Amino acid sequence: MTDQSLTRKRQRRPDARPSEILAAALALFSEKGFSSSRMEDVAARAGVSKGAIYLYFPDKFALLKALVQQAIGGQIDLAARLVDRLEGPVAPLIAQMVRMFVLRVETTDLPSIIKLVISESRAHPEIGRFYLDNVIMVAMPLLERLIGKGVASGEFRAADPRLTVKCLLGPMLLSAVWRSVFEPLGAEQLDVAALAEQHLDIFLKGLRP
Template sequence: MNCPFGIKPRWERRKDARPQELLAAALDLFVEHGYAATRLEDVARRAGVSKGTLYLYFENKEELFKAVVRESIVPAIGDAEEYIASFEGPSAELLRWVIATWWERIGASKASGISKLLMAEASNFPDLAQFYRDEVISRASAMISSMLERGVARGEFKPMDINVATQVLIAPVLMLMLWKHSVGPCDQRILEPQAYLAQLTDMVLHGLLTTEQGGGGCADTR
């Protein structure tokens, strides 16, 4: 029977929402307990469905994990790639946007705990580590490299070893995400992420900008 005003029955809306509910529950448990210790029955229970229902959407735990990464992290990389490709302003402004937006989209979210999970368990699950390298690490590194190459080509950034500079830029942000999910909750000394990232950006730009672009005095720490 057709429903008035295009409103779906409650059970149908529930069915449509199940994959997202399962992914949200899986992300919570992967971050809380790690990959090895997360059981599919626990994911199903937290999502409020049966284990059999989970198997209707995901073949196994590995496919569920991949779906979590593709849902919570990969889209942010795609959006950043598009923004960098179309951006027409100064490269310093672009770098600020990339760092701030990465934290807003990934670092400040529960998805940031995936980085800690992979570092802890990659050796035990090499296939997952390779998947994460292909779909997250390689793409994110290429994105950062393209931004640095843009700045050098425009004469805004000093010549540099792009591969090395890319890793130097990624490492402090990765450290902040790891801190958040390890000693951060127990550390009585407060490390405020926005202040940390503002200081990081300021220090990076002091090293990157040519003299013509204000490399001798980059005081803006937005």
């Protein structure tokens, strides 16, 4: 097989292609942005011809859609399940979720995806709306319920959950943007985990009755 892959010009591996193409697309898109990435370059990086991409994806935009879908994965569902079976104080669960986000920022290309969504949502509202519907509009109400519960039980002082959620998420967004936008330009590396801990500390103390 190693022999073959060195000598054969054309390998037929229809099962492996789509994920290889997506990986190449993610790498290239997060490097050069969506519109300045050429399909031929995605193909080259995936070790495939340009035409082959069109066997698996109808057009360039479909690559972007698939990437966003893939990045979201089952994280949100997992979070929803955790909220459902919660008993007792909410603060530890909030902390756990922030740390889940940190892990994704550190181990996946989530920051690049977030940057792509921000960048491309005007030219491709479909992408933005997909993210809005499937991530924002699911994650935010989830956290709102959590914070509302904390307020109701007296664990937190009175605060508008709608706005408070955005206070919670703001620094997470900043982490992602810093990673994908400013670090590549030579800005100091941001310790995302440390930022998250500092933020949790201020945020949870700030909500104490």
